[in-house]
Amino acid sequence: MSTLAIIPARGGSKGVPRKNVRDLAGKPLIAWTIENARQARTVDRVVVSTDDPEIGAVAREYGAEVVWRPAELAGDTASSEAALLHALEFLAQSEGYQPDLLVFLQCTSPLTAPEDIDATVQALLEAEADSALAVVPFHYFLWRPGSGGDAEGINHDKRVRLLRQQRAPEFLESGAVYVMRVPGFLAAKHRFFGKTAMHVMPPERRLEIDEPVDFTIAEVLLRERQRQDACAALPDPIEAVVLDFDGVFTDNRVLVFEDGREAVLCHRGDGMGLARLKRLGVPLLVISTEENPVVQARCRKLGIACQQGVADKLAVLRAWLAQQGTDLAHTVYVGNDVNDLDCLRAVGCGVVVGDAHRAVRAVASIHLESPGGQGAIRELCDLIAARGNLPAGAASGRP
Numbered sequence: 001m002s003t004l005a006i007i008p009a010r011g012g013s014k015g016v017p018r019k020n021v022r023d024l025a026g027k028p029l030i031a032w033t034i035e036n037a038r039q040a041r042t043v044d045r046v047v048v049s050t051d052d053p054e055i056g057a058v059a060r061e062y063g064a065e066v067v068w069r070p071a072e073l074a075g076d077t078a079s080s081e082a083a084l085l086h087a088l089e090f091l092a093q094s095e096g097y098q099p100d101l102l103v104f105l106q107c108t109s110p111l112t113a114p115e116d117i118d119a120t121v122q123a124l125l126e127a128e129a130d131s132a133l134a135v136v137p138f139h140y141f142l143w144r145p146g147s148g149g150d151a152e153g154i155n156h157d158k159r160v161r162l163l164r165q166q167r168a169p170e171f172l173e174s175g176a177v178y179v180m181r182v183p184g185f186l187a188a189k190h191r192f193f194g195k196t197a198m199h200v201m202p203p204e205r206r207l208e209i210d211e212p213v214d215f216t217i218a219e220v221l222l223r224e225r226q227r228q229d230a231c232a233a234l235p236d237p238i239e240a241v242v243l244d245f246d247g248v249f250t251d252n253r254v255l256v257f258e259d260g261r262e263a264v265l266c267h268r269g270d271g272m273g274l275a276r277l278k279r280l281g282v283p284l285l286v287i288s289t290e291e292n293p294v295v296q297a298r299c300r301k302l303g304i305a306c307q308q309g310v311a312d313k314l315a316v317l318r319a320w321l322a323q324q325g326t327d328l329a330h331t332v333y334v335g336n337d338v339n340d341l342d343c344l345r346a347v348g349c350g351v352v353v354g355d356a357h358r359a360v361r362a363v364a365s366i367h368l369e370s371p372g373g374q375g376a377i378r379e380l381c382d383l384i385a386a387r388g389n390l391p392a393g394a395a396s397g398r399p
Helices: 029-039 053-061 080-095 114-126 182-188 212-233 268-279 293-302 313-324 338-346 376-387
Strands: 003-008 045-050 065-068 101-105 131-138 143-145 151-153 170-181 196-200 240-243 284-288 305-308 331-335 349-352
Touching (some): 003 080, 029 053, 029 101, 029 114, 045 080, 065 080, 080 101, 080 182, 101 182, 114 196, 170 182, 170 196, 240 313, 268 284, 284 313, 293 305, 305 313, 313 331, 313 338, 331 338, 331 376, 338 349
Parallel strands (some): 003 045, 003 101, 045 065, 240 284, 240 331, 284 305, 331 349
Antiparallel strands (some): 101 170, 143 151
C-alpha cells in the first residue's frame, strides 16, 4: 500500500505575511511539517503544493518534492481540496502515479509529531474507514446567541451543569492530519466521505498558526520539545565527548596577519562548560584536520587532549576510545562539516552546531541552537550536566 503526503502551502498569507517560510525555533514554519512527514513510518513520499518560489526552495531543501499549482488555486478562496486534487492529477498525468492513501498535512500545525501521522493512518486502516482525521479531547461548553438575546447552550443544556466525567466525550478537529483513500477522495472531492475514523492526539500538540502570537507560543513549546528530544538522544551513560575544532570552538572564520600567522575567536562560555564536564569525570578529546598552533594552544589552556593534522578522524577516534576502554555507542561527537560525517554516523550520539553544513545536519541526533564559536559547546555541556547520564562514579550534574 502506497501513501502520499501532500502539504499545501501558498505564498499569499495575509494575516501573517510570508507565514509559511517565517522562522520558527530555528527553521521555516513549513520545515517542521515536512520533517514530521518524512519521519512518519507510514508515509512513502512527501510533496508540497505551492505557487511560491521561496516556499518551493525551502521545501526542496528539507527533502520534499514540489508540485507547482496555478494561480487560480492559490487565492484566498481556493480550497485545500482543490490543491490536493491538482497535485494528484499532476502526478497521475506526469508519472502515472496514484497512491492508495493520501495524507493531507497542514504546515500551520508545527507541533504535530510523526506518530500522530502514523496513528491517523492506522486508525483508518483498523476501522476499515474511507477517511480519517486527528482530533483532541474537547471539554468546553459552547454557546450562541439565541432568540430575543437569550444565550443558548450548543453542546449542553444550560439548566444542567454536568461534571466532565458525566458528559459524553466530545472531540475537536485538530486541523493537523487528514487521511483519505485516494479513489474515494477523487470521487467525493472532499476530505470527509464514507466512513470516517478518528485518532485522538495529545492536546498539547494541537496548535494552528494563524496569528503572530501563535508563533510566540509555538516557539516556547518547540524549544522545550527540542530540549527533551536532545536529552533523550544522549547515550546512557555518556563515557566520552569528542569535538571538532574549527566551526565548533570557532565561528569558522580565521584572522590572517600579514606575516602569515592566524588567529581565531573562541567563546569563553564554552571553556566554562568543558571545565564542568571535566569535573564530572567525562573524558574529552579534540580532533582537528588543522595543523595551526592555535588549536593546540586553546586545548592546552583548557586542559583537553588534542590530536590535530588528522586526515582520518574516525580512525583516530576509534584508537583513542580503545585506549580509554570506551564504546562508540556511549560517545558523543560534535561536528559542523562534511569531514565530520564518518564520526557523526559512528558514535552513539552525533551533535552538530546551529550553523552546521546541511549534509551533516541530516545525520545528527542533536542539532544545537547556538552556532559554532558562539556558545554551542556550552549549550551541549549544560544539556549533558542537566541530564546527568555520566560515567559510572561521576558526580551528578544536577544542582
